[in-house]
Amino acid sequence: MKIAIGSDHTGVYYKYLINNYLSEIGYKIKDFGFYEYGKKVDYPDFIHPTAEFVEKGKADFGIIICGSGNGAAITANKHKKIRAALVWKKEIASLARRHNNANIISLPARFISENKILEIIEVFLKTEFEGGRHQIRIEKID
Template sequence: MLIAIGSDHTGVDYKYSIKNFLIQKGYKIEDLGFSEYGKKVDYPDFIHPTAELVNKGQADFGIIICGSGNGAAMTANKYKKIRAALVWKKEIAILARKHNNANIISLPARFIVDNNEIIEIVKIFLETNFEGGRHEIRIKKISKILSSSVG
């Protein structure tokens, strides 16, 4: 399984921790994140390539990290086949997979302050299966294109 990971400057430490954990677990990683310390960058520059790999089916899942997780999730969700979920606790990770079939997890680096917790959240996200059923109907409605413009 290939996991794409992208982060801005706020997620560098977590990116390395997650990446090392996943490699130890046997996952293949495509690191598309920022890697330097002490320099600020714009999260879309690193989130777009990550979302593109998942959207094209070239990566099974994506992990994206920015300060609040919101900008990263908003960027990733511009892609038709992406369902990026903002996740800051284990229970949200479970529901994001079980009910929403999220294929990208967006992590808020400034709000998850424990390295062990962020690793556990990622582990749960990757190991939880989509329930399907009534949730499948809802998932299909997410990307429905409306004929009228929304102002």
């Protein structure tokens, strides 16, 4: 499975943590940055390319990170085939996949602890979409 990932400056630490974890368990990662500590950047510069990669079908899922997760999610959701969900706990990750068929998870770096973020990612990536009535609702979004 291939994962696209991108973050602003607040998500750099978590991005490296997630990249290392997913690579170790066999996922392929396409990293769209940001890469440096201490320098501030604008999240759309890294979120748009990540979302475009998922939108074009070049990755199965995307992971995006900014301070609150909101700016990243709003940016990603500008792309037609993207359903980015702002997620801060495992239950939300599960529902985002089961009910909304989210294909990008947006994480709030300032509000998730290091010991929880990998659990959240694992739930998101392993949860299947339920379809049925939820598919009908998703079709109404467009």
